[in-house]
Amino acid sequence: xxxxxxxxxxxxxxxxxxxxxxxxQAIDATLKSLYEEDKRFLAVADKYWNARGGSYTDGGAFIFxxxxxxxxxxxxTNKFGEVxxxxxxxxxxxxxxxxxxxxxxxxxxxxxxxELRSPQTLFEFLRxxxxxxxxxxxxxxxxxxxxxxxxxxxxKKKEEERKGMGISITPPVKRL
Numbered sequence: 289x290x291x292x293x294x295x296x297x298x299x300x301x302x303x304x305x306x307x308x309x310x311x312x313q314a315i316d317a318t319l320k321s322l323y324e325e326d327k328r329f330l331a332v333a334d335k336y337w338n339a340r341g342g343s344y345t346d347g348g349a350f351i352f353x354x355x356x357x358x359x360x361x362x363x364x365t366n367k368f369g370e371v372x373x374x375x376x377x378x379x380x381x382x383x384x385x386x387x388x389x390x391x392x393x394x395x396x397x398x399x400x401x402x403e404l405r406s407p408q409t410l411f412e413f414l415r416x417x418x419x420x421x422x423x424x425x426x427x428x429x430x431x432x433x434x435x436x437x438x439x440x441x442x443x444k445k446k447e448e449e450r451k452g453m454g455i456s457i458t459p460p461v462k463r464l
Contacts, residue, residue: 295350296333297364299374303328304362306352312336331383334374381423387431388424400432 296315298305305322309315315333323331339348349367354360364372390396403413417429 293339295337295339295364297335297362297372297374298330298333299335299362300328300330300380303330305329305333306362306364307333308350308352327384330380334378334380335372337372379423381427385424387427389428390425393428396429397432400429400436404436 294309294312294315296305296307296309296312296319298307298319305319307315307318309318315336319329319333320331322329339350350372351365351367353363353365355363366372399413403410414429418426421429
């Protein structure tokens with residue numbers, strides 16, 4: 289028998305959910321199913337954590353309670369009565385929105401290209417950016433890095449350089 293050991297918490301303005309499961313995958317599948325039925329639910333939890341038996345820091349046991357008379361709220365506490373919640377500053381990313389480029393996307397692409405010269409500079413660029421960017425900028429930057437990783441940007445740049453020099457390269461035709 290599997291004992292529940294993974295906990296998850298969703299704390300949105302409209303909907304709050306506390307889930308307990310034997311695996312994170314089960315919790316994610318539940319949230320995905322809820323999200324597909326009703327877009328008020330988030331497809332990913334705000335917070336996940338594992339129970340650690342009789343841990344002296346959090347007790348290893350958690351209680352989900354409904355509190356309030358007019359407006360009901362979900363409250364999660366550990367066995368010592370300490371409230372478990374998401375950080376106040378945490379915001380949700382709306383993955384249903386299309387990734388849109390920032391107004392200065394050309395400038396940002398130049399920055400990304402410059403930072404790609406070394407793993408350390410790329411790491412520092414991303415570390416700083418994650419603290420400063422909103423969700424749109426983060427998602428756009430990751431999508432641009434994915435293009436570079438797949439070689440799309442390098443091919444586009446070479447094609448533009450060739451066009452600028454008046455060189456046209458057509459792919460070879462396969463003969464049967």
